[in-house]
Structures are given as C-alpha cells and as structure tokens.
Amino acid sequence: MRPPREYAEESERHPQLPPGSEERVAGYGVMGQTFETGHVLGLRRWTASSVGEQFTSIWHREPDGSWHFYESAQPQFACSRWFGHGVQESVVVPIDVTWDGPTQLRVTAEGRVDWHLTLAASPMTRVMNAMGGGMPMAAWRSTAMLRAMGAMASATLGVGKVSMTGLTANGLPFDANPLRIWRVVDAVATINGVDAGQPAPLPQQARLGDFWIPQHGIFAMGRVFVGTPS
Helix, strand or coil, X not given: CCCHXXXXXXXXXXXXXXXXXXXXXXXXXXXXXXXXXXXXXXXXXXXXXXXXXXXXXXXXXXXXXXXXXXXXXXXXXXXXXXXHHHCCEEEECCEEEEEEECCEEEEEECCCEEEEEEEECCXXXXXXXXXXHCCCHHHHCCHHXXXXXXXXXXXXXXXCCCCCEEECCCCCEEEEEEEEEEEEEEEEEEECCEECCCECXXXXXXXXXXXXXXXXXXXXXXXXXXXXXX
C-alpha cells in the first residue's frame, strides 16, 4: 500500500465528495491522540464538504475534560456544526498541515498547537484496509455493518471502544467510513506552549457524543455522513 502522504496529497488535488442527500465531508485526519498529561488531540482535514469550502479542524480536550475546537472556517461551516454542543469554545485560527516525509505529519494552529506525528501500518491495519477496500457503498452505509466493524476494530486494534455510527454531540446521526487507516507510532505536541507529554491511554476513554476517541492514535482516510435528527 502507498504511504499515507500520497493518499492525503491525492485528496488535496482531487477532492471527492461521496453521493448522498445528507451533509457529507471527505478527506483525512487523526481520529484521536491521547497523552499522559490528559490532553487529547484530533485532526479533521476535510478536503471536500457539502456545506461549504474545505476546512481543517483541530479537536483539543484539556485534562479537565473541556473541549476546544480550532478551525480554519467559521463554526457553522466546520466541525462545530455537528459537535459544537459538546465544546467549550470554537476558535477560528490559521491551521497548517504539512507532510515532512511519507509518514511524517506536522499540524500547527497559530499560537495554540504544534503537533508532530509519525505513522505506520501494522498487520491489523493492513487486514482492515484490505477488507474496507472491497466493500461497496451499500455496506459502508449499513448501520449493522458499521457496528460490526466498530466491534471488530475495538477487539483487534487495542484502542478501546470504536464507534462508526451514532449521534454527534449535537444529536445528529452520523456514519463514519474510515476507508484506510494507519497507527500513530510516535507523537510530540506542544499545546498553548506546554509539552503534552508522552502518548498514553487515558484512565477513562474520552468521547464527544457517540464518537469515542481512540486510546491509541489512528490516522484515517475517509468520509462522514451526517443526517438530521430522527
């Protein structure tokens, strides 16, 4: 399989919004990265969006459990649109996503976050990528299939509970399709000028709405569908 940088750069050059009547985003990001200090970071780089221009969002959870979103677009056109009810503040700031190598990623938000990551495949991520690559869209939109995939990922990846379908913090139904994944094998971050410490699982797994933050960093290429309340 090609390195993650190639997939990400292809997504930047040729954004592809999946078909559907719901609100949709597609691109790449880090589902979550936990640190020994209790800080949590996540990255959403959506190169295609049905609600506006492409945007980048950094999710940050403080050790006290409060969430902050740093976003390159106004909140109503970024992740706060779907998860803002669980967030203490949403701040519009310049965000830069840079590849320093085929598997080395740097994410910076001016004055807020400086985050370096190294990614790698594992036997299990290769298996899951092979399975996902052969699945038709109908399977990716099946709630039963997404729940089964989440349970399998929970049992095999060692990242705690994984949810691919559920409700956002704003009470909206979502389906997440991680089409390709890699493990984060090293992460260093400075948050508001303070070292976040070594990557480590949290004593209690974090979540926003029904989206559970992995206890070990996972990078994904994928898409998300968000509907209206039932």
